[in-house]
Amino acid sequence: MIWGEQGHEEWELANPMSGIFRMGQGTREGRCQSRMMSVVETSQAASSKRFISASKDPLRYRPSETIRLYPAPMDTVSKELFERARMSIPGGVNSPVRAFRAVGGIPIFIQQAHGSRILGADGTEYIDYVCTWGPSIVGHAHPTVVRAVQEAATRGLSFGAPTKAEVVFAEQVRVRYPSIDRVRCVSSGTEATMSALRAARGFTGRDLIIKFEGCYHGHVDSLLVKAGSGLTTLATPDSAGVPEAMAATTLSLPYNDLESLEKVFAERGDAIAAVIVEPVAGNMGCIPPKEGFLAAILSLCSKAGAVSIFDEVMTGCRLAPGGAQERYRLRPDMTCLGKVIGGGLPLAAYGGKASIMSVIAPEGKVYQAGTLSGNPVALAAGLATLELMDDLAYDRLEYLGDLLERGLRSALADRGIPGCVQRVGSMLTLFFHPGPVERWDQAVQADTKRFAKWHAGMLSRGVYWPPSQFEAAFLSVAHSEADIESTIKAARDAMEKL
Structure with missing residues (x-):
């Protein structure tokens, strides 16, 4: 991890998966061909400071490979892989929740990941809030x-x-x-x-x-x-x-x-x-x-x-x-x-x-x-x-968690959907339940059918949320404000279909 302070000019990724970066307000633009840079704000009080991490070719796509932007069509590659997996692996997965049964879909097979993003088997990119079910607190493939x-x-x-x-x-x-x-x-x-x-x-x-x-x-x-x-x-x-x-x-x-x-x-x-x-x-x-x-x-x-x-x-x-x-x-x-x-x-x-x-x-x-x-x-x-994971990293996670929590609460309120967002630090859940949820017998009263529809809507908008109403979502220090903004917009749009 490198502390970077660029004075009045701040590095910002235009596309975290492309290697294109901009400086300041877009006054300069270049392409990072051999190194991927991810930059995240460490605190609201130090807006000019950034965590800058770099790695050589963290995602080595062949020239023929294309990163598909959402909304994505049916992931036929994952569907085919899942059918193959079911012939050799019980339920087609090595841990039950990965099967997507709680949300009624085909599990997304992952080919690689970097930072806050994962890449599906068909080349579709997602903002990841599963974070390997918690371990990826510094982001995927941190150099x-x-x-x-x-x-x-x-x-x-x-x-x-x-x-x-x-x-x-x-x-x-x-x-x-x-x-x-x-x-x-x-x-x-x-x-x-x-x-x-x-x-x-x-x-x-x-x-x-x-x-x-x-x-x-x-x-x-x-x-x-x-x-x-x-x-x-x-x-x-x-x-x-x-x-x-x-x-x-x-x-x-x-x-x-x-x-x-x-x-x-x-x-x-x-x-x-x-x-x-x-x-x-x-x-x-x-x-x-x-x-x-x-x-x-x-x-x-x-x-x-x-x-x-x-x-x-x-x-x-x-x-x-x-x-x-x-x-x-x-x-x-x-x-x-x-x-x-x-x-x-x-x-x-x-x-x-x-x-x-x-x-x-x-x-x-x-x-x-x-x-x-x-x-x-x-x-x-x-x-x-x-x-x-120093103190600044935990401050960063708290800041991002607060942004996401407030945005999801606002989306629920604006759509008039009964629900609540419960968060502690960098783990949180959006319950389709008026809340507060304090124990299991209350949690199971959540509207799991509505959650399943919302989850499908999030996937189609490029957000990989835990495939169960009863699994916490996680943040990493690799998530950016842009990730959070995109996620809140996706959540709001997905709720419109509920």
């Missing part, structure tokens, strides 16, 4: 991250042995998260939550876990559950293949419902091993915690001898350098991290108090291992990403 990956790869793809990068990464996590004394690397968010629960059970000698409806913690058997008929009824499986006995070790309570949580602790506090929570829910849409809810979880756990676990796979290093716990000034017993910390590669981690983490083998008797844990290439991407 600093790409260079770090390339350099690490030349030294070896994997060793199955300790490396200096593991030590540096662990130290960086501890700096950002004062609640973490010790941290262990794994390869996915699911591994992180699964391992954290095992550690909590090993530490407390208890089995019962409390989670909250609508919060997703990976495809861990004991966490793929839904609430029973009463608040203290043992949970039942929410997925085929999960044994009833496994689900019976979990209680599922309404998110943001402190009264229900207090009741369970009063009745069964001495049996509870841990409470795991998304501090900001992102898998039922973006739902912030009510004031006092998270603090109460920590307090109740402390009094009962249970372990409080913040699942910050989504919020970690996204809402602030220290994630949600920095934003809300809280220190849970354990934390799960993923997504952003890997810079787009498979890397996750779990950590916490030294007394709890000491139960992990080889120091303790709780076993957890992984062939690719602490992969050096993934660590290189993660460390490069974390280095780029």
Whole structure:
């Protein structure tokens, strides 16, 4: 990343995918043939300053390839690829939400991406708000991250042995998260939550876990559950293949419902091993915690001898350098991290108090291992990403998030459509529900059919929004004001058809 200050003249991309740039108010124009430059304002107060990043040929299109501008015709290339995929891959995708079933369409197959833009298999360009479901906080193919990956790869793809990068990464996590004394690397968010629960059970000698409806913690058997008929009824499986006995070790309570949580602790506090929570829910849409809810979880756990676990796979290093716990000034017993910390590669981690983490083998008797844990290439991407995310970057994300939130709210109001926009930092959801949405049973009342129509309208206007009413959208520092303006216009126009 290069700090650039051009005085009264500011560099601006005329077309982020073409390499054409302008200076100032269009008084000069040139073509960047060998390097792509992306320029974004860092704050409202410093309008003449820009983050300028450059990479050699980040999108190497052949001369015959054309970037199709929206609205695009039917993506026959993705349709053909999806049909082929269904013959070899369950459902045609490697993660269910990618199938677009919630919005009734054909998934867009992606060939490459740079900055805030992705390029579909048919050559159509989209402004991306999925951001790899969160990790791409510095934008796609950021040159600093790409260079770090390339350099690490030349030294070896994997060793199955300790490396200096593991030590540096662990130290960086501890700096950002004062609640973490010790941290262990794994390869996915699911591994992180699964391992954290095992550690909590090993530490407390208890089995019962409390989670909250609508919060997703990976495809861990004991966490793929839904609430029973009463608040203290043992949970039942929410997925085929999960044994009833496994689900019976979990209680599922309404998110943001402190009264229900207090009741369970009063009745069964001495049996509870841990409470795991998304501090900001992102898998039922973006739902912030009510004031006092998270603090109460920590307090109740402390009094009962249970372990409080913040699942910050989504919020970690996204809402602030220290994630949600920095934003809300809280220190849970354990934390799960993923997504952003890997810079787009498979890397996750779990950590916490030294007394709890000491139960992990080889120091303790709780076993957890992984062939690719602490992969050096993934660590290189993660460390490069974390280095780029300074205070100015988070200020930038907050500024962009505010612009997008206000624009979407205005579009809903102008069109007279019942809806609300809920945002925390650089993650947000437009609910087709009058709001506010504070828990799962309210989220599911959203008009998913209207969302599906709106989503199709956004795609046709070149905006790649998460293909589910219940998935948060994300921003990156690579998004520009022009991206936000285009997105708001697309949202407003798409709503006209509803």
